[in-house]
Amino acid sequence: xxxxxxxxxxxxxxxxxxxxxxxxxxxxxxxxxxxxxxxxxxxxxxxxxxxxxxxxxxxxxxxxxxxxxxxxxxxxxxxxxxxxxxxxxxxxxxxxxxxxxxxxxxxxxxxxxxxxxxxxxxxxxxxxxxxxxxxxxxxxxxxxxxxxxxxxxxxxxxxxxxxxxxxxxxxxxxxxxxxxxxxxxxxxxxxxxxxxxxxxxxxxxxxxxxxxxxxxxxxxxxxxxxxxxxxxxxxxxxxxxxxxxxxxxxxxxxxxxxxxxxxxxxxxxxxxxxxxxxxxxxxxxxxxxxxxxxx
Numbered sequence: 001x002x003x004x005x006x007x008x009x010x011x012x013x014x015x016x017x018x019x020x021x022x023x024x025x026x027x028x029x030x031x032x033x034x035x036x037x038x039x040x041x042x043x044x045x046x047x048x049x050x051x052x053x054x055x056x057x058x059x060x061x062x063x064x065x066x067x068x069x070x071x072x073x074x075x076x077x078x079x080x081x082x083x084x085x086x087x088x089x090x091x092x093x094x095x096x097x098x099x100x101x102x103x104x105x106x107x108x109x110x111x112x113x114x115x116x117x118x119x120x121x122x123x124x125x126x127x128x129x130x131x132x133x134x135x136x137x138x139x140x141x142x143x144x145x146x147x148x149x150x151x152x153x154x155x156x157x158x159x160x161x162x163x164x165x166x167x168x169x170x171x172x173x174x175x176x177x178x179x180x181x182x183x184x185x186x187x188x189x190x191x192x193x194x195x196x197x198x199x200x201x202x203x204x205x206x207x208x209x210x211x212x213x214x215x216x217x218x219x220x221x222x223x224x225x226x227x228x229x230x231x232x233x234x235x236x237x238x239x240x241x242x243x244x245x246x247x248x249x250x251x252x253x254x255x256x257x258x259x260x261x262x263x264x265x266x267x268x269x270x271x272x273x274x275x276x277x278x279x280x281x282x283x284x285x286x287x288x289x290x291x292x293x294x295x
Contacts, residue, residue: 004105004147007077015224020234027070041234042081054118060086064098071103079106093142108151120213133175152177173201181206184214195227204229
């Protein structure tokens with residue numbers, strides 16, 4: 001079964017999270033921890049790749065390479081942010097082909113106008129509902145694997161309100177989107193209204209479980225009980241890394257040693273086992289012995 005087909009099967013198992021991963025190592029850790037799907041965030045990629053906020057600074061091909069590195073080292077389905085599709089209709093179709101080539105199984109396409117911003121930033125602007133419908137249809141046409149899962153995202157709640165957000169998602173569902181996602185609901189009432197009015201469409205509904213954004217923080221189970229089918233935890237590993245590394249550097253620069261935080265550092269041998277050094281050395285030894293036997 002392909003990764004994309006496996007992603008669709010996850011909806012039969014109850015609630016699940018698409019766990020954020022900001023690089024290949026984090027993706028490997030997420031899979032080792034039991035994540036059934038991994039999410040590659042544009043917000044996180046903007047920081048990790050470019051050291052910039054999520055204001056549309058990454059190019060389509062930079063994001064493609066970032067996704068591909070994570071897909072190479074994992075076996076679970078990868079859900080990759082596609083922002084606005086990086087331009088017009090032809091750009092959207094190229095994004096679809098590149099994300100499939102990278103190895104992703106899921107993406108979301110959003111209805112922001114350029115320059116796009118993180119869904120939890122102020123100052124967002126939207127394209128028309130009609131333009132987004134055309135983009136979705138173009139993306140669906142370019143999809144080669146029918147199991148690849150396309151999520152339609154709206155950022156309308158903060159711009160034009162909850163009713164327009166729902167009307168947009170209804171139109172996107174009718175255009176053929178596989179799943180629906182309204183980013184940054186601002187209250188539990190918003191969350192309940194979304195699921196109440198969107199459930200009859202029969203499309204899985206996504207909730208962003210980020211702790212520090214505009215939305216109320218609820219557990220995965222609580223989101224499921226409200227009516228969401230699955231969640232994202234998009235930025236938590238990156239924020240954990242940011243704090244851990246910042247603290248380690250501050251302590252070292254103050255004390256000139258890592259003695260006081262040694263228990264917070266992965267041992268060198270353990271890290272090398274995790275990245276497969278033993279396996280790499282065994283392969284190298286096996287082929288080296290083959291060369292020696294012929295000389």
